[in-house]
Amino acid sequence: MNNSLAIKGAGILLGNGSVKNTDILIEDGVISRIGKIGKRADKIIDGKHEGLIAIPGLINTHAHIAMAPLKGMVDGTDLMDFLKTTSDFDARNSKSMVYDSAIVGMAEMIRNGITDFVDFYYSEDVVAKAVDDLNYQGNLAWVVLDKDKTTQDGDPISNAENFIKHNKVKSVKPMVAIQGVYAASKETMEAAYEIAKKHGTKVTMHIAETEYEVKEHKKKHGLRPVEWMHKNGFVNKNLLAVHCVWLDKNEIAMISNAGAVSYNPTSNMKLGSGIAPITEMMDSGASITLGTDSVASNNSLDIISEMKYGSLLQAVRLGNPKAILPKQAFSFATYNAAQFLHHGKSYGLKEGAKADITLIKNGIGAGRSNAINALVYSSSPANIVGTIVNGKVLYYKGFAPKILEKVTTSLKRLEKRERSS
Ligand SMILES: [Zn+2]
Numbered sequence: 027m028n029n030s031l032a033i034k035g036a037g038i039l040l041g042n043g044s045v046k047n048t049d050i051l052i053e054d055g056v057i058s059r060i061g062k063i064g065k066r067a068d069k070i071i072d073g074k075h076e077g078l079i080a081i082p083g084l085i086n087t088h089a090h091i092a093m094a095p096l097k098g099m100v101d102g103t104d105l106m107d108f109l110k111t112t113s114d115f116d117a118r119n120s121k122s123m124v125y126d127s128a129i130v131g132m133a134e135m136i137r138n139g140i141t142d143f144v145d146f147y148y149s150e151d152v153v154a155k156a157v158d159d160l161n162y163q164g165n166l167a168w169v170v171l172d173k174d175k176t177t178q179d180g181d182p183i184s185n186a187e188n189f190i191k192h193n194k195v196k197s198v199k200p201m202v203a204i205q206g207v208y209a210a211s212k213e214t215m216e217a218a219y220e221i222a223k224k225h226g227t228k229v230t231m232h233i234a235e236t237e238y239e240v241k242e243h244k245k246k247h248g249l250r251p252v253e254w255m256h257k258n259g260f261v262n263k264n265l266l267a268v269h270c271v272w273l274d275k276n277e278i279a280m281i282s283n284a285g286a287v288s289y290n291p292t293s294n295m296k297l298g299s300g301i302a303p304i305t306e307m308m309d310s311g312a313s314i315t316l317g318t319d320s321v322a323s324n325n326s327l328d329i330i331s332e333m334k335y336g337s338l339l340q341a342v343r344l345g346n347p348k349a350i351l352p353k354q355a356f357s358f359a360t361y362n363a364a365q366f367l368h369h370g371k372s373y374g375l376k377e378g379a380k381a382d383i384t385l386i387k388n389g390i391g392a393g394r395s396n397a398i399n400a401l402v403y404s405s406s407p408a409n410i411v412g413t414i415v416n417g418k419v420l421y422y423k424g425f426a427p428k429i430l431e432k433v434t435t436s437l438k439r440l441e442k443r444e445r446s447s
Pocket of ligand 1: 090
């Protein structure tokens with residue numbers, strides 16, 4: 027048998043939250059069997075003696091992974107000061123630094139059980155190479171903004187289109203990102219939507235992250251950001267709307283026409299931006315997913331804490347402990363995100379699905395009864411022992427050797443640069 031992996035005797039998290047003990051066989055990147063496996067596989071993980079629970083791979087729908095060197099460097103600032111610091115960083119960034127930072131950022135996600143992500147940055151061709159070098163996968167959105175506001179060389183719109191046209195990394199899906207209404211005119215946004223339409227890619231955008239953004243937009247255009255986007259035809263099923271903290275009632279109804287919303291609770295808390303009206307968006311029919319944002323505003327790439335804070339923050343806002351149940355938070359981080367990103371492609375722990383699997387160690391913080399509640403409220407990355415992407419084991423109690431080598435080299439180069447700057 028070629029390229030086969032068996033996880034034997036692990037607990038498998040089923041859709042209803044229960045855990046069933048059985049085997050998983052993966053062949054050529056696809057789950058070919060769930061149930062007792064008689065035959066041998068090329069590689070075997072002993073789930074029974076290790077006390078493992080297999081869950082569908084966690085998905086991060088908003089990150090800027092090449093900002094890894096800014097971890098711990100931009101603490102205690104609001105969004106406007108934050109953007110000034112990060113844009114100064116971008117201005118002196120180089121391609122080799124983007125590559126090394128992307129490797130380090132992805133390593134953190136792989137370590138934390140994240141099997142797929144949406145990145146929002148420039149130089150995504152360089153990030154794509156890093157994705158390929160780690161055997162990872164990603165949805166890489168090249169950011170566009172007005173020419174007079176960018177630190178990119180050349181025109182961001184042609185840069186984004188060139189990336190989409192020339193990407194050859196199979197596990198990378200190119201997308202278009204729009205920085206925000208504060209940095210992109212109607213013409214820039216139209217051009218961004220046009221290239222997305224032409225090449226059949228998705229669009230993602232920071233929307234209504236701060237009250238300041240909403241007030242300034244209303245002053246200039248007479249409409250709030252989502253009202254303005256809706257009026258101009260920018261809110262559609264192709265859009266992954268990030269943040270959506272400051273929406274009024276009408277805008278909550280409008281945003282349900284987006285493909286999905288990326289809720290970034292930690293980043294919103296840290297920057298003091300506010301609490302997104304997630305339950306109201308869900309009531310209006312929006313599909314909620316979870317994002318970490320960058321390590322400058324988080325400061326971790328950990329979806330377990332996003333599930334927990336995402337749920338607790340809504341309980342605080344509404345005075346209602348049932349506002350977001352663990353099962354709903356888990357769906358945000360898995361099925362909802364997969365539905366937007368994979369579109370019909372089979373996802374989850376079932377035969378025929380793509381083998382994107384996160385392995386959790388049973389024990390303190392990750393029980394078998396109420397496994398989802400234990401995962402969302404009592405776990406941390408310390409409970410994650412395995413990350414399998416497209417059937418390849420990228421992490422199991424440590425990084426795969428090839429990945430470890432790349433990460434060590436990139437970390438050394440970044441440290442050297444830091445010492446010499
Ligand atoms: Zn962001």
